[in-house]
Amino acid sequence: MPRSSTRPRTLRAVLATGAVLAVTAGCSAQVVTDPAGGADDKKGSGAGVRIEPAGPASSAPADRPAAASKPPATPSAAPSRTETEKPAPPKPKILLAGGAEGDQVRELQARLRQIAHFNRAPTGYYGTVTADAVSTFQAKRGLPRTGTTDTVTWQRLLGMTKKPTAAQLRPPAVEKPPPPKPDKRCMTGRVLCISKTSRALTWMIDGKVLSTMDVRFGSQYTPTREGVFKVGWKSRDHVSTLYDTPMPYAMFFSGGQAVHYSADFAANGYSGASHGCVNVRDEKKIASLFDQVRTGDKVVVHW
Structure with missing residues (x-):
């Protein structure tokens, strides 16, 4: 019988073996010629051949250009603080407060007296009694109980009362009983x-x-x-x-x-x-x- 040859397998045999391996592995492969000799070329003097896995096959034809990637959508700008927040309504203007004196205070007291919130003759002085009367008026109408007369309180009072007469602003003097003697x-x-x-x-x-x-x-x-x-x-x-x-x-x-x-x-x-x-x-x-x-x-x- 002739002696078995120890010469390296031919390129055809290698390719055939690679094809079998590729089919066995279930993935595609490509042949690469390595002039310097591959890992299986023990002598390193021949043209080496190695099998490298190819990239994943594309379903698109090779001559079709790749679809251009769409640029990312530009996020809409967040609404600014000034666009989402409404400005706070202005605070009512204070017209009369504790310590004030004059005809407008007298009119305030007379109007409060018309609706039973001030139980004495108008004095023209904005003291603690007047502040209490304004506070109770505000509380009954659902307004902030400040005791001061602001524009909202004044307009609400005007809508509920009539313009005081001269007699209501300055009623005839009534003799007050003498205060009790001190202890x-x-x-x-x-x-x-x-x-x-x-x-x-x-x-x-x-x-x-x-x-x-x-x-x-x-x-x-x-x-x-x-x-x-x-x-x-x-x-x-x-x-x-x-x-x-x-x-x-x-x-x-x-x-x-x-x-x-x-x-x-x-x-x-x-x-x-x-x-x-x-x-x-x-x-x-x-x-x-x-x-x-x-x-x-x-x-x-x-x-």
Whole structure:
């Protein structure tokens, strides 16, 4: 028998083998001639042949140009802040507020009196009583309870009332009953005379009345103590450590109870109560009183 040849297989044999491998692997292949010899060319002196996998076959014909890729859609610009947000409506203009005086205040009071929100003769002065009347009018009409007369409040009032007559603006004087006599304990010395009956604080020196202001007391659960006391100490910008609330112009007379200004009393009147202190709602009056009162002055709380 002739001896088996050890010469490398011919290119035809290699191609045939590659075709079989390609079919067996289930993928396409391409023949690449390597002049330097492939990994199977042990001598490295012949023209090597290696099989490399071809890229995935394209279903499109070879002579058809590839479809041009579409440019990415340009995202629509986000709406600017000014396009999405509407400007806030302008705040109503304030026409009258506490401390104002004149004919317009008198007309305001007369119109409020027509609809039973002001129960006294017009004075022409915008004080705490007028502020309370405006506040209750605003609350009943669903307006912000500011106690000040702004354009919205004024227009609403004009629509509900008639132009006041001269008699309504300046009604005939009515003799007022004399105020009740102060407690006899208030008639000597420097005294903060505080009446629970009239809900008033009267600042007196040797029986002479120097000023009077509205006050509010504690609730039934935290009542204001009654009796004779002395101003123990003063604190202009005091803040309660127990309730964490401001107590400006505080004048302490019995433990933690003091005479002081109350913003809540100024805004809501007698609908609320203190935690035992004597609340004052007129800030100007309590500020003036604070400067006059001395440590050691007498305090009388009575019915």
